[in-house]
Amino acid sequence: MLDDLTLQVSEARKLLGSARDRLDAAMAAIPGADQDAVMATPGLLSLLIGAVRARREVARLEAMIPAGQARPGDA
Numbered sequence: 529m530l531d532d533l534t535l536q537v538s539e540a541r542k543l544l545g546s547a548r549d550r551l552d553a554a555m556a557a558i559p560g561a562d563q564d565a566v567m568a569t570p571g572l573l574s575l576l577i578g579a580v581r582a583r584r585e586v587a588r589l590e591a592m593i594p595a596g597q598a599r600p601g602d603a
Contacts, residue, residue, distance in 0.1 A: 530593070537589045544582040551575045 554575050555561050568576075 533589065533592055537586065537593070540582065540586045540589050544579070544586050547575070547579040547582040551579050 551572075554572055558566055558572070560566060
């Protein structure tokens with residue numbers, strides 16, 4: 529069962545990385561994104577929500593790993 533959970537955590541981390549990459553790319557394309565005030569479009573908000581959901585899923589899965597067990601990606 530831990531192997532299945534480990535695989536799920538790895539997959540969830542990949543999805544999180546992809547969501548972050550898409551969000552970063554969208555932010556880089558916004559003129560003036562380095563300023564304090566930027567208008568968020570519905571598309572940008574969708575990307576942000578996707579990244580937050582992906583992060584929550586990683587946290588949920590990692591919380592299921594028994595204490596003392598190595599988590600995927602831990603060195």
